[in-house]
Amino acid sequence: MPTQRPRPWSRPIPPATVIARALHLAPETFWMVVKVLIVLLGPLSLAALLTWVERRGSAMLQDRIGPNRAAILGRWRLLGFPQIVADGLKAFLKEDLVPPHANRVLFWLAPILAFLPAALGFAVIPFGQSFQSGDRTYHMSLLDPGNGMGMLYPMAIGALAVYGVLAAAWGSNNKWSILGGMRASAQMVSYELAMSLAVLAVFLTTGGYDPHEIIESQRGLWNVVPQVVGFLVFFTCMFAETGRLPFDFAEGESEIVAGYLTEFGSMKFALMYLSEYIHIVTASALVATLYFGGWRVPFVADPGPILSVLAFLAKVVFFAWVFVWVRWTLPRFRYDQLMRLGWKVLLPLSLGNFLLQAFLIYRRG
Amino acid sequence: MFLAFAILTLAGALSVLWQRNLILAGMSLVLSFLGLAGLFVLLANPVAAALQLIVYSGAIVVLVLFVIMLLNTHQEEPAERERPIQRWLGLASAALLGVGAVGAVLASPAVEGLKAAPASAMTLQGLGAALFRDHLLGFEVAGLLLLAAMVAAVLLVKKEV
Numbered sequence: 084m085p086t087q088r089p090r091p092w093s094r095p096i097p098p099a100t101v102i103a104r105a106l107h108l109a110p111e112t113f114w115m116v117v118k119v120l121i122v123l124l125g126p127l128s129l130a131a132l133l134t135w136v137e138r139r140g141s142a143m144l145q146d147r148i149g150p151n152r153a154a155i156l157g158r159w160r161l162l163g164f165p166q167i168v169a170d171g172l173k174a175f176l177k178e179d180l181v182p183p184h185a186n187r188v189l190f191w192l193a194p195i196l197a198f199l200p201a202a203l204g205f206a207v208i209p210f211g212q213s214f215q216s217g218d219r220t221y222h223m224s225l226l227d228p229g230n231g232m233g234m235l236y237p238m239a240i241g242a243l244a245v246y247g248v249l250a251a252a253w254g255s256n257n258k259w260s261i262l263g264g265m266r267a268s269a270q271m272v273s274y275e276l277a278m279s280l281a282v283l284a285v286f287l288t289t290g291g292y293d294p295h296e297i298i299e300s301q302r303g304l305w306n307v308v309p310q311v312v313g314f315l316v317f318f319t320c321m322f323a324e325t326g327r328l329p330f331d332f333a334e335g336e337s338e339i340v341a342g343y344l345t346e347f348g349s350m351k352f353a354l355m356y357l358s359e360y361i362h363i364v365t366a367s368a369l370v371a372t373l374y375f376g377g378w379r380v381p382f383v384a385d386p387g388p389i390l391s392v393l394a395f396l397a398k399v400v401f402f403a404w405v406f407v408w409v410r411w412t413l414p415r416f417r418y419d420q421l422m423r424l425g426w427k428v429l430l431p432l433s434l435g436n437f438l439l440q441a442f443l444i445y446r447r448g
Numbered sequence: 449m450f451l452a453f454a455i456l457t458l459a460g461a462l463s464v465l466w467q468r469n470l471i472l473a474g475m476s477l478v479l480s481f482l483g484l485a486g487l488f489v490l491l492a493n494p495v496a497a498a499l500q501l502i503v504y505s506g507a508i509v510v511l512v513l514f515v516i517m518l519l520n521t522h523q524e525e526p527a528e529r530e531r532p533i534q535r536w537l538g539l540a541s542a543a544l545l546g547v548g549a550v551g552a553v554l555a556s557p558a559v560e561g562l563k564a565a566p567a568s569a570m571t572l573q574g575l576g577a578a579l580f581r582d583h584l585l586g587f588e589v590a591g592l593l594l595l596a597a598m599v600a601a602v603l604l605v606k607k608e609v
Binding site: 186271 | 495
């Protein structure tokens with residue numbers, strides 16, 4: 084046996100390294116592939132689950148039964164769970180119609196433009212505590228800490244999400260759709276300001292803008308306690324950014340048919356519909372990261388990889404449920420009420436919160 | 449990577465010029481901004497890339513598209529009277545500006561500094577310090593100008609009661 088190699092039994096080999104070796108990959112590469120899969124498929128599958136939660140949850144809140152007919156092999160109904168699969172199959176097999184007066188380029192581009200930002204947004208969010216394996220540190224976020232982009236990244240990607248709506252609205256060449264697109268763009272610009280200011284206040288108290296730093300600074304006390312105003316503003320803005328009730332003016336089915344979605348059917352519709360739910364997952368993850376300690380567990384200083392991922396997942400699922408809950412509880416606002424709320428309530432509140440945090444830091448010295 | 453982003457930027461910009469459909473032209477502008485953001489990342493300045501996307505793609509172009517949708521103009525309107533000299537003057541002034549900008553960048557002392565040591569990655573903290581410590585006066589003047597523009601816009605648009 085050659086002496087220069089370390090003896091294999093000197094240290095337990097971590098399981099990830101074993102799999103990586105079996106696949107002839109360096110552990111870093113293997114971990115990168117795993118992370119890409121988690122970050123892409125995690126929100127996607129959560130979003131698919133959310134469609135089921137939305138339908139069953141709304142039924143629960145309204146004292147109905149909800150979807151319960153779809154069954155695997157005609158036998159196992161599993162609380163309407165197979166409905167997800169049935170819906171997906173239906174969307175794939177349906178005829179793909181393009182209205183004759185539509186702008187074909189934009190009409191084809193719109194679902195892609197809606198889906199891509201939704202799928203990209205999660206990349207920077209840490210979904211668990213970084214852990215040591217062997218002599219390497221593995222970070223549980225696609226972009227490692229210190230990438231310089233930090234929490235600006237989800238905001239930048241989120242800003243691009245509106246183009247899917249705009250492309251759909253204009254491409255459909257339909258008055259309802261264009262009305263929906265106009266509402267979406269006005270709403271986006273109005274709520275972006277209040278949201279950014281709320282996030283800036285978090286940057287201010289953290290002294291950094293990397294999500295790992297933000298979570299680290301919430302050791303002991305979550306941001307939601309000192310910045311409850313910021314949290315409320317941010318969460319409200321998230322409803323507007325994801326286009327959910329009570330702010331779903333871009334769709335507003337009782338006013339403008341289905342807004343920008345009116346002309347869309349089959350898989351194009353399914354993609355745009357799904358991206359809304361991915362946005363909800365990302366928004367919940369952002370709320371958890373910024374205000375609820377990300378992967379932190381109360382009263383546990385060092386939760387470790389498994390517990391931290393579970394804690395993060397629990398928080399994300401909870402906030403996603405709040406999104407569903409609010410949708411089936413509150414009626415839609417009027418459009419002018421939305422604008423008034425955005426500019427005259429949320430923006431001053433957010434600005435005030437920002438100034439208060441700055442003042443507190445100044446007092447502390 | 450540089451080539452890919454540069455081509456993306458140029459293709460977007462050229463498409464803005466040639467595209468007759470206003471909304472598609474706006475979308476091309478966003479494509480161009482995306483390429484520009486990629487170039488910023490390659491230049492080790494992710495903050496500028498993020499701000500480019502947030503400010504320009506996220507706010508300004510959205511507003512422009514909003515106005516286009518509000519006016520409901522599908523196509524660029526043809527000019528009432530064609531004046532070929534405008535085209536040549538435009539080309540000449542663009543070329544002059546381009547040459548001037550490249551010359552100014554190459555002549556600036558910062559280029560010599562870059563040769564000595566590669567620029568370190570920009571952070572938000574660095575940006576804040578640069579804005580509020582090194583260029584405070586310029587920043588405040590810009591803020592005042594924007595405020596004045598906003599007040600003027602509100603005053604002009606507001607209907608007589």
